[in-house]
Amino acid sequence: MKKIYIIEDESDISNLYTMLFDREGIEIEGVVSSGKTAIENIEQFKEKIHDIVFIIDIRIPEKSGIEVVRKLLEIAPDIKNQIIIATADDRITKKEITDLGIPYFLRKPFSLDELLQTIEEIQK
Numbered sequence: 001m002k003k004i005y006i007i008e009d010e011s012d013i014s015n016l017y018t019m020l021f022d023r024e025g026i027e028i029e030g031v032v033s034s035g036k037t038a039i040e041n042i043e044q045f046k047e048k049i050h051d052i053v054f055i056i057d058i059r060i061p062e063k064s065g066i067e068v069v070r071k072l073l074e075i076a077p078d079i080k081n082q083i084i085i086a087t088a089d090d091r092i093t094k095k096e097i098t099d100l101g102i103p104y105f106l107r108k109p110f111s112l113d114e115l116l117q118t119i120e121e122i123q124k
Contacts, residue, residue: 053119
């Protein structure tokens with residue numbers, strides 16, 4: 001089973017994710033609140049990048065979620081199916097995300113069941 005890496009600047013949301021994954025027995029690789037930190041960390045663990053599912057909020061400080069996605073795909077273009085984009089920003093469309101090659105897009109607010117189903121689909 002792949003680990004989860006959470007990139008989310010709202011601590012209430014990342015704490016909710018953490019509690020959910022702990023309850024479900026899903027291991028968390030890390031939780032960061034800025035795009036800059038995410039990109040720095042990705043550089044450090046790029047050799048195990050294929051063992052991770054990334055949950056990325058689009059609107060995060062310092063570097064956007066889109067910039068983080070581009071960095072991930074630059075390092076490992078074949079992990080498109082391991083990225084979940086989550087956003088409440090109505091200006092971001094599903095088409096913009098699928099144009100990047102990312103099939104998993106969740107519009108906030110979404111249910112925790114929806115998130116778990118998406119992760120389950122990725123794990124197949």
